[in-house]
Amino acid sequence: xxxxxxxxxxxxxxxSVMLVACQSTDKxxxxxxxxxxxxxxxxxxPAAPTxxxxxxEIAKRDAALAKTKFYFEFDKSDISxxxxxxxxxxxxxxxxxxxxxxxxxxxADERGTREYxxxxxERRAKAVFNYLQVQGVAASQMETISYGEERPVDTGKTEAxxxxxxxxxxxxx
Amino acid sequence: xxxxKFLLSVATVLVSQAVFSQQLVIQITQGVSxxxxxxxxxxxxxxxxxxxxxxxxxxxxDLKNSGEFAPIPEKNMLGTPHQEKDVYYRDWRFLGSDYxxxxxxxxxxxSALIQVQYELFDxxxxxxxxxxxxxxxxxxxxxxxxxxxxxxxxxILHVRGAFATKIxxxxxxxxxxxxxxxxxxxxxxxxGRAQVLLNSKEPIMSPAWSPDASQIAYVSFESGRSxxxxxxxxxxxxxxxxxxxxxxxxSPAWSPDGTKMAMVLSKDGNPDVYVMDLRTRQLRKITTNIxxxxxxxxxxxxxxxxxxxxxxxxxxxxIYQISLETGWNERVTFDGTFNAKAAMLPDGKxxxxxxxxxxxxxxxxxxxxxxxxxISTLTDSALDESPTIAPNGRMIMYSSKVGDHAILNAVSINxxxxxxxxxxxxxxxxxxxxxxxx
Numbered sequence: 001x002x003x004x005x006x007x008x009x010x011x012x013x014x015x016s017v018m019l020v021a022c023q024s025t026d027k028x029x030x031x032x033x034x035x036x037x038x039x040x041x042x043x044x045x046p047a048a049p050t051x052x053x054x055x056x057e058i059a060k061r062d063a064a065l066a067k068t069k070f071y072f073e074f075d076k077s078d079i080s081x082x083x084x085x086x087x088x089x090x091x092x093x094x095x096x097x098x099x100x101x102x103x104x105x106x107x108a109d110e111r112g113t114r115e116y117x118x119x120x121x122e123r124r125a126k127a128v129f130n131y132l133q134v135q136g137v138a139a140s141q142m143e144t145i146s147y148g149e150e151r152p153v154d155t156g157k158t159e160a161x162x163x164x165x166x167x168x169x170x171x172x173x
Numbered sequence: 174x175x176x177x178k179f180l181l182s183v184a185t186v187l188v189s190q191a192v193f194s195q196q197l198v199i200q201i202t203q204g205v206s207x208x209x210x211x212x213x214x215x216x217x218x219x220x221x222x223x224x225x226x227x228x229x230x231x232x233x234x235d236l237k238n239s240g241e242f243a244p245i246p247e248k249n250m251l252g253t254p255h256q257e258k259d260v261y262y263r264d265w266r267f268l269g270s271d272y273x274x275x276x277x278x279x280x281x282x283x284s285a286l287i288q289v290q291y292e293l294f295d296x297x298x299x300x301x302x303x304x305x306x307x308x309x310x311x312x313x314x315x316x317x318x319x320x321x322x323x324x325x326x327x328x329i330l331h332v333r334g335a336f337a338t339k340i341x342x343x344x345x346x347x348x349x350x351x352x353x354x355x356x357x358x359x360x361x362x363x364x365g366r367a368q369v370l371l372n373s374k375e376p377i378m379s380p381a382w383s384p385d386a387s388q389i390a391y392v393s394f395e396s397g398r399s400x401x402x403x404x405x406x407x408x409x410x411x412x413x414x415x416x417x418x419x420x421x422x423x424s425p426a427w428s429p430d431g432t433k434m435a436m437v438l439s440k441d442g443n444p445d446v447y448v449m450d451l452r453t454r455q456l457r458k459i460t461t462n463i464x465x466x467x468x469x470x471x472x473x474x475x476x477x478x479x480x481x482x483x484x485x486x487x488x489x490x491x492i493y494q495i496s497l498e499t500g501w502n503e504r505v506t507f508d509g510t511f512n513a514k515a516a517m518l519p520d521g522k523x524x525x526x527x528x529x530x531x532x533x534x535x536x537x538x539x540x541x542x543x544x545x546x547x548i549s550t551l552t553d554s555a556l557d558e559s560p561t562i563a564p565n566g567r568m569i570m571y572s573s574k575v576g577d578h579a580i581l582n583a584v585s586i587n588x589x590x591x592x593x594x595x596x597x598x599x600x601x602x603x604x605x606x607x608x609x610x611x
Contacts, residue, residue, distance in 0.1 A: 075488035076488065110556060110574075111534075111536065111556065112490075112511060112513065112527075112529075112536065112558075113468065113481070113513040113514045113527050113536075113558050113559070114378060114379070114558065114559065114602075114603065115378075115379060115423055115424045115437065115467045115468045115481070115513075115514070116465065116467055116468065116481055116490055116513050116514075118378070118399065118421055118423055118444075118467070119421070119437075119439075119444045119465040119467050120465070120488070122421050122439055122444065123443075123465065126442070126443075143418070143419055144419065145397075145398050145399075145421075146399070146421055147376060147394070148376075148378070150376035150378065150394070151353070151376060153350070155347065155577055156577070157574065157577065
């Protein structure tokens, strides 16, 4: 599987975050689960190009930036809290690098009609676009496209397969 | 004598990439309970050599696969007449055949054209119903066969046949996890003579016919984004109709008079239905709500559109109708959690659509009577989609999933006849049935 490297890296990074930053996890739980949570003050810092970050903060940032697939519930275009946290780091990276561009590719599972799914994939891509824009990323640094149900990652007919296809891919250009 | 029209002489120049389309082979799975017995006597070939097409075989398959007819096996026939003077009605009555089709095929010594003479008889009433001579090239023998089937169908059932029509459809083959090949294909309505019109490593979607069948439209991602293209079938000339970036450009649908194209653009932030004047290229925005509006389909008078929208609740799309003259917008469907991709039948009273019932996870092709508002499902697998109507309004072709693959199926609007058009590997989907070709 091609993602093995990423996954291992991600797990190591998450593990170190968990080990070092137990206290901050508790803090997060208190934060309201409502949608437009502003990024925690500490979170904005790690993506800054200057140093002063702890090893744990760097690992957390890199794990967030390694996450480029954002998954959605059936028939939904709401971004999960976990993905919002990761997108905050992507936003910081884009803001720090104005010449960087991303392409947000929305996808849907095969249930429902193809043209409607094209719209659903677009709605998901736009949801990520809007979230990044709210975080201060310039619209000119981003483009959205929907592939609808035309490019499934997994062609299976199970919920597990479908869930892999309901996603937005963030592609750096 | 009638000369066959050079319909859709899609020259091989069009098929620039030498990729051959996989042949679809029609397989009837359910016919009417009392199909009409008919004897199709093998036509006599009076020329030299072997003809490239078995006319009798094509006609017999057409009639059998329509689900309305039960052709008599050749081995049971007591004689093989090729002209009226050799027909003995009692032989065919004895076999229980209600109708008899006979014919002869000739070629003049100095001509490339082949003449096919056929005659249809009513065995019960002992009379000749119709007969004519059709001439064409060897390459048109299949067209001639389908035209004969059309005449037989119409003379006996009093409904115009749709055998001499075409279908567009999309195929895809997954080469690896990251590479899929997509094709846009054209074939006879029974899957015969399939050819690839467009080959791409990016998705192709939403094929549609112009009302005179001379042009097609489709959505291709070849530029890196969904754009609408129009292609002339006889010249192969192709034109990109839309070029909005940061927008999806999708769902092309020709107006009944051929002068306009309904389409879906999201250039203003969310998908809305537009109508483009094909001569001036002027765009008119038809829907303006912030929900998803897509899959426009014209009413027969060209004055309003059916479309799919979730303006009544996110991710629960329903069918709406909007007037192009007054902007009057009306919800059409109320039953079910998902109603989409509607299209009117030629009768102007019934609409087909993709429907998910209140307590179901499955998507079926359904028919809805607009006066009564009642929806009845016509199909029974889990993921039926992309219904398209035969120009005579008798059959609906659609795609469904069998195992991990998508195949084409057809069902009659009364649900009594069903057939499949399976393919050996890969996926086949999004059929688009042509108008009548004359």
